[in-house]
Amino acid sequence: MTDDAWTILYRGPLSSCNYGCTYCPFAKTSNTRAELAEDAARLERFVTWVQEINRPVRLLFTPWGEALVHRAYQQALATLSHTPHVGTVSIQTNLSCKLDWLHSCDWTRAALWTTWHPTQTPRQKFLTQCERLEADGARYSVGVVGMKEHFDEIEQLRQELPPHVYLWVNAYKRDPAYYSEQEVRQLMDIDPVFPVNNRRHASLGRACRAGHTAFTVDGDGHARRCHFIKDVIGNIYEPDFPNRLAPRPCGTATCGCHIGYIHMESPGLTQVFGDQTLERIPLGWPHQRPDPAQISALAEGGVAG
Numbered sequence: 001m002t003d004d005a006w007t008i009l010y011r012g013p014l015s016s017c018n019y020g021c022t023y024c025p026f027a028k029t030s031n032t033r034a035e036l037a038e039d040a041a042r043l044e045r046f047v048t049w050v051q052e053i054n055r056p057v058r059l060l061f062t063p064w065g066e067a068l069v070h071r072a073y074q075q076a077l078a079t080l081s082h083t084p085h086v087g088t089v090s091i092q093t094n095l096s097c098k099l100d101w102l103h104s105c106d107w108t109r110a111a112l113w114t115t116w117h118p119t120q121t122p123r124q125k126f127l128t129q130c131e132r133l134e135a136d137g138a139r140y141s142v143g144v145v146g147m148k149e150h151f152d153e154i155e156q157l158r159q160e161l162p163p164h165v166y167l168w169v170n171a172y173k174r175d176p177a178y179y180s181e182q183e184v185r186q187l188m189d190i191d192p193v194f195p196v197n198n199r200r201h202a203s204l205g206r207a208c209r210a211g212h213t214a215f216t217v218d219g220d221g222h223a224r225r226c227h228f229i230k231d232v233i234g235n236i237y238e239p240d241f242p243n244r245l246a247p248r249p250c251g252t253a254t255c256g257c258h259i260g261y262i263h264m265e266s267p268g269l270t271q272v273f274g275d276q277t278l279e280r281i282p283l284g285w286p287h288q289r290p291d292p293a294q295i296s297a298l299a300e301g302g303v304a305g
Helices: 033-052 071-081 123-135 146-161 179-189 270-276 290-298
Strands: 004-011 057-059 086-093 108-116 140-146 165-170 199-201 214-218 220-225 229-234 301-304
Touching: 004 033, 033 071, 033 140, 033 199, 057 071, 071 108, 123 146, 123 270, 140 146, 140 214, 146 165, 146 179, 270 290
Parallel strands: 004 057, 004 214, 057 086, 086 108, 108 140, 140 165
Antiparallel strands: 199 301, 214 220, 220 229
8 A cells, every 4th residue: 555545434324233332422223224225325336436446545434333234334345355456444343243254355455343342242252253253364453442340351351362363442531530540551451552542632733644645434425534523525426526635734622533543643653553553453463562662652742531
């Protein structure tokens, strides 16, 4: 992938999820058959567009609901993984879907951003799904929200996952003082990059690839700089869309989500994740763990919560 590759985050109208996590910010609705069909049609249009554009791209599907329980998203992941100018295609998933489609993907390009939700499914059931990923050669990371009541389960998950699988912890930021220093160190033993996510990074007026070489797309093709800035900058299906992309300083005060701050020049997470930011896997993992001093430096300047 070249430096001019577009990084595209796609989120269509799908909003149904088979889980009901209390901490999840995503919408929880029950889509009708007609709504699911419309979502699939818009997804198909997007996939066709990606196949037809003449430039390198990296893709991440960030649905409001759980997408991989629907065949259309399984097919989209497989199709795009075999598209030569697609460097990486990833999707966020709770991994509750059937996995009979895994063999159809090229796992040198495809990857899964999986998340385990302790209140929604037993740890062993989730691990059984991971075993299937291993058997089919899938690339994946595993994540979990760092709720205090789940610390023991998270540590057990780390012990039972294969060592080469990166287990990341999403910080619970609704309470700025949620974690003690000891608890932060405890979570760092599991996820050495945790301190970076446990901060909101100053972003107002700072350089960011969002809106230039990175952008989000909705089901109608409307592109926005990122999920956290709602202004539309253009539509990917319009011929002049590439002209709408340009360097822009960030317009929000802080950025606290991995899929947002990875595009900023600071905190500089390309040093940690390189071209694996969308699958959320540090470079060289597990043989080369991120340096604690480097992570501490990257987390500096952020504000708690």
